[in-house]
Amino acid sequence: MLRFFIVFALLVLFCSCDDNAVFHEFKELPGSWQRDSAVVFKFNAPDSLKPYNAFITLRNDNTYPFSNIFLVTRMQFPNGKTVTDTLEYMMAQPDGTWLGDGFGDLKESKLWYKENIRFNEAGTYQFKIMQAMRRNGDLNAVPELSGIRDVGLRIERINE
Template sequence: MKSRKVFVLFAAISALLFFGGCDTSNIADINHTMPSRNWSYADKVKVMVDITDSNKAYNIYFKLRHTSDYRYSNIFVLLNLKTAQKKRNRRYEFKLAQADGQWNGSGSGNLYSYTFPLLTNFKFPSPGKYELELEQNMRDNPLTEISDVGIKVAVIN
């Protein structure tokens, strides 16, 4: 009888973790691995989203992974938001390291990962298809020691 209670408890916890752990709020989550860890101006990271309800709010994130050999303490990126009719863009700067050289991102071996907010509580102007595009906006081309770049779009429930 005791083993049955343990089994039922284990099954209930497993089901809770399985169903509760699923993040259904993401409508897009892509990562692009940079060839030879070089992010050139031509390597734009793009994702298409289909917005059916313009009353919902969204969070849009910039995801980045770089090596410890990255030369700068910051990064500039451009976010382009395109519809069939028009294009809007905005430049962002993100701080990657402290003044003493300590990286701000979470590290695993030689790689450091970040997730930065681009637009929070953002409402798309109208229903339709939108293309989100990220490009690096530093002076170096290519920007070396960038491993991966991504975009995540999540609906706020």
Template structure:
């Protein structure tokens, strides 16, 4: 069973990375069905064209073990040289319809959802940045999440 799950996740990651346009950066972290809030997901990336606005999108993959219809996140963006200048955002995303049907795409037990975090965001300067994400749900560890990721889309001028 674990081998099947491993190859399924590997296949999904290969499919995503092979289809990434050159104006996007996508990074994912496997959660293996369990996420402790004291261990934030950290995504490090480099911005080389800070003048061009970017969309920052969360990629969340869950399975049928996820017990809620939403997810709450604490997030912050900061330069690798200035963590003390970050501010925390509290976000709430809906993951299921009122009847319990999962939103998003996918087949079988796993669904992938994209949630817009920042629209047309302009970074203050070029350099390395970190986006830190913690779940803010009451249940800890949070079960039913397979992966969390970040997608940075460069907008066309």
């Protein structure tokens, strides 16, 4: 049993090392994702001369009722300028098999947000993610979205 624990601990340490990420944070959702609840991340600008890729990371379980997800993102620059995007991502294959990595009923999806971006303003950036899922025919987002456990933001260096 001790050997298993040591091997498991070494495996976790080995897999958790990531030289490309300059920022990677998850926020756990309490139960369900409320329509009006934004997940907020704040990070300081990395090197302004280098390009980066940005990703949204989601962890979902088998109770997620859709095969896709719509997200509204708002990135606020240190000077106050805000960029808003509405994004759609596929979460499952047509046969219902979940996309993403993981085993069991929890899957982690790394979703492209922006590529080759530069953070050319010094200071703190704020990034908000809101769910915007609707049922067919409805105008408003679902009030509570179940099955999304964690929402994350990941900023990576581009290897040149």
